[in-house]
Amino acid sequence: MAVQTMKEIRLIVSDVDGTLVNNKKKITPGTMAAVTKAQAAGIRFAIASGRAWGEMDEILTTLPMVEDFICSNGALVVHYHEGKETTLFRESFSREQTRAILMALKDVDVYTEAYSGSHIYGEEACVSHFSDYVSDTIAPLIMATRQMVPHMVDYVLEKQLPIEKVQIFYGTEGKNQQAKRLVEEIGMFTVIESSEGNLEFVLPQISKGRAVKALADSMGITAAQVMTIGDSNNDLSMLTYAGTSFAMASGEDTAKQAAKYITASNEEDGVAQAIYTVLARQGK
Secondary structure, eight states, X not given: OOOOOOOOOOEEEEOIIIIISOTTSOOOHHHHHHHHHHHHTTOEEEEEXXXXXXXXXXXXXXXXXXXXXXXXXXXXXXXXXXXXXXXXXXXXXXXXXXXHHHHHHHTSSSXXXXXXXXXXXXXXXXXXXXXXXXXXXXXXXXXXXXXXXXXXXXXHHHTTOOOSEEEEEOXXXXXHHHHHHHHHHHOSOEEEEEETTEEEXXXXXXXXXXXXXXXXXXXXXXXXXXXXXXXXXGGHHHHXXXXXXXXXXXXXXXXXXXXXXXXXXXXXXXXXXXXXXXXXXXXX
């Protein structure tokens, strides 16, 4: 992996699924060791994920030194220190936007879920035939982290929940195209294809790159001092923002084109290899 000119890195931001964790959704000992070494060298390590804040428990346990979490593709930024969480940034749909997208998706045979802070709400009726929408690999994580409610649309609107992101799992390509077309017709959302089998919908101004920049600004550092690592379409904005960026060898071609360097796959501790490359370059 040839690394040419790099500014001294002060902040490393990593995606989670397909990047920080392996295909079993686990952080390996090798990756833990690399993150620990980076932090010991004075480099801050942060998370940027499409996941909700409530899906970060394993990361909090495995990497307790990590305190900065960009969630819901940049719509929510949380700082977590000594058991106390502080919301640094949050941008939610308006009630009208929430109603418009959820009502549109209600007419499509997909599993729809709504992200609100640390909670993700899903449709209880879908559980009995969950395999129609969700792969066996990710189904256990979803069932463990979602709050299934009857009549999810009515529940979200009646409770006036602030929604940062809506996500669907569609099962078939025809349903994917139908859902995408209906949401694009509304004209108020960005459609993100972050992984096979699901679509994510956020406000147009929301991105991981914007959130990473905000975090860098709060530290008083420039993009040249930031390193990002990702694998998918929802990582493109932060891969292009950072002065140093790595795409996973197992990632999407779009991510590889956006990143400045390629590291190994998420099954080969690619995040750890990228971190050690930078530490070696900086003599740490």
